[in-house]
Amino acid sequence: MSVDPSAIVDPSAKIHPDATISAYAIIGANVEIGAGTIIDSHAVIAGPTKIGKNNHIYSFASIGGDPQDITYQEGQESNLIIGDDNLIREFCTINRGTEKENSLTRVGSNNMLMSYVHIAHDCQLGNHIIMSNNASLAGHVRIADWSILGGFVLVKQFCMIGRHTYVGMGSQVNKDIPDYMVAAGVHPKIRGINAVGMKRRGFSSSSIASIKRAFKIVYRESQGRLLDNALTELEESETDSREVMQFVECIRNSRVGIMRGPADE
Secondary structure, three states, X not given: OEEOOOOEEOOOOEEOOOOEEOOOOEEOOOEEEOOOOEEOOOOEEOOOEXXXXXXXXXXXXXXXXOOOOOOOOOOOOOEEEEOOOOEEOOOOXXXXXXXXHOOEEXXXXXXXXXXXXEEOOOOEEOOOOEEOOOOEEOOOOEEOOOOEEOOOOEEOOOOEEOOOOEEOOXXXXXXXXXXXXXXXXXXXXXXXXXHHHXXXXXXXXXXXXXHHHHHHXXXXXXXXXXXXXHHHHHHHHOOOOHHHHHHHXXXXXXXXXXXXXXXXX
C-alpha cells in the first residue's frame, strides 16, 4: 500500500495493499478502497463508501458526502458503492443514498465521469457510461449501460436514461429517454435512434433496423392512439428482437413518462 505521509486516513478505513493514496488526500471512516485504485492529491472520500478495483479518482473530487436532502438526518443508513475501472475526474461530487430508496447510491464499472460531474443521492449508474464536463444528476436518477451525456446536461430527479442513448450538450432532461434513442435540445426531444453508437458497439444491421421500426411506431405513427397500443404492436411484431423488447420494457417501466419526439413539436 502506498499512502503519502501527508494523507489523512481514518483508522477504520480499509485500504488494499495495492491501492495508492496521494498527498493531502483525506480518507474518512467506513471507507473501503480496492486493489489498484488511485486517489489523487486533495481528493476527499467520506463513508460509508466502498470503492472497487483499478479506479482513478482525481484531485479535489468529493466522494461519499452526505446526501443533499433536507430530510436526511445524521446517523441514518446511507451508503455509496462504486465498482471497478472508473475514471472520476477533478471536482466530481458523488453523494451517498438516503432511506427513501434503499439508502444507496451506486456507480457501476468502466465509467468516465469528467470534471465537475455531480451525482446526487440515490442515483443508480450502470457500466460504460460517459458523463461529460458539468453534467449533473438530481436525486433518484437512473442511467443505464453505455449511455453518453454531453457537457452541462441536467437530469431531473427520478428520470431514467436508457441503455445506448446519447443526450446532447446542454439538455435539460425532465422525462425518461428510452433505450437506443438520441435526445437533443435545451428543452430536449427524441430526435431519432443512436445508430452511430450502435454500429460502434457491434450491433447488427438487422438489430438497428428493428430499433428504427420501433422508433417510428412509437414516435412517428402513434399519433391519435394510446402509447400502450403501440407497445403492444411491437410486442407482437418484434418478438425476435431483443433490443426492441428492451425498448418496450424500458418504456413500460417509466416512472415519470417518456420524452416526446419531433412529431409532437
